[in-house]
Amino acid sequence: MTQTIQLRHVNVTRYVTPLREGGSLPAIAEADDGFLYVLKFRGAGQGIKALIAELIGGEIARILGLKVPELVFAGLDEAFGRTEPDEEIQDLLKASTGLNLGLHYLSGAITFDPTTTAIDPLLASRIVWLDCLLTNVDRTARNTNMLLWNRELWLIDHGASLYFHHSWTNWEEQSKKPFVQVKEHVLLPWAGELAAVDAEFKALLTPSHIRNVVSLIPDEWLITHGEEPEASREVYYNFLTHRLQHSGIFLNEAQHARQSLI
Template sequence: MIDDIQLQLRTVQVIRYVTPLREGGSLPAIAEADDGFLYVLKFRGAGQGVKALIAELIGGEIARAVGLKVPELVFAELDSAFGRTEPDEEIQDLLKASVGLNMALHYLSGAITFDPTVSTIAPDLASKIVWLDCLLTNVDRTPRNTNMLMWHKELWLIDHGASLYFHHSWHNWEEQAKRPFVQVKDHVLLPQASEIDKVDAAFRLILTPERIRNIVALIPDEWLISGSSHESPEEHRQVYIEFLTSRISSSEIFVKEAQHARKSLI
């Protein structure tokens, strides 16, 4: 489990663009940082912009808080001079639009994409991941795109950028916080998730309001400033906190939806 008192992310400087990961719609890339490590770099100038980075940060750190395996998340600083020699015009435009603070995940060298037809996941672990994705309203953990890796015979979670879709509009977020997650019916691990009740009780104890507040506090101010909004970064943070704490306190709603969806599969 994480230590709330010491909760913080490192910041690295990107020094070399290695290769694009073109299977991702937002053109993430493998890049080298000044600490000598390789990272999967998620760009603020891509498709959904900083909202995807915020979802990545919140989703990844909540997953880590409940004991699931997630590659280390770091803030990745991109200099304005970076990428000027990049010959691909699309990539060069993306780099120019991403100057400043981006999000990166430690690159798990040699990891392979999780394949449900090859690897069997235990009910406890499957239930934990399904519960997490119901909380985050993560629509992107399907058989078609599992967003999980097998590395050293362990399951690792990646890519939470499609989570928290309420923040793309902000409309009725209080109501959305208490809605069931109907897309759980498409979750790749739902057939194995037979212990969601047990997981629910445990995770509600772990994800206290204080812990959620400390995770949300990690979001940089510059990611929370919107040109069309008059709210301060702190006001935006408070919405994330209230959305998540409300959703956790009413978790029986999404738990019942997941159990109902599972019964229709088995």
């Protein structure tokens, strides 16, 4: 029986410092549970869809046994940030009233550097396969979006995944497309176990798991689609289950891309 996934809810109590990386202006913030989080804002330029992609990508990675910081729903009060002196940050906070997404802050973690850290081929294959499923374009040598913490590799930032939802049309056609951007994946040269991982992960990631993950998406993040929230969740569910059923398409693309590198 598939265990129901639940995310904790916290309230942001203190804006600590911005992380000026990329266009989304994430920040380190403290919540009412006393922990620090990397906060992803609904009012950032990439919008709520980046939060949906972060949520889906992170929780699917966790189901597959990969290391991901705990995700929490982070509430931001309307009054929060009024005293923030930086005008850009104040505008961001005002636009982010309501439910945002936080990732547990891994204090002391360092950015993964492929030139100094060797990666096990099976682990590399698992991460490449995940990113092909999610169509995650943002795990390149320029921006690995992986951290080393307590001698383990942790995945962060899946906000650039599921790019089909930015057009929200032809989801079925998009679900069967190869992931050509895999050729830029930072771990592709080490990913020599893709076929074995494909069989392993297709058995592990059941439709009920996917249903469980997409059910986590808050209604208030889905109303921008112009459909009932449940109808939008169904599109995410269908996209992911169809893509999983046709994983051979992105598997072959990844294997061919790797052959051209080695």
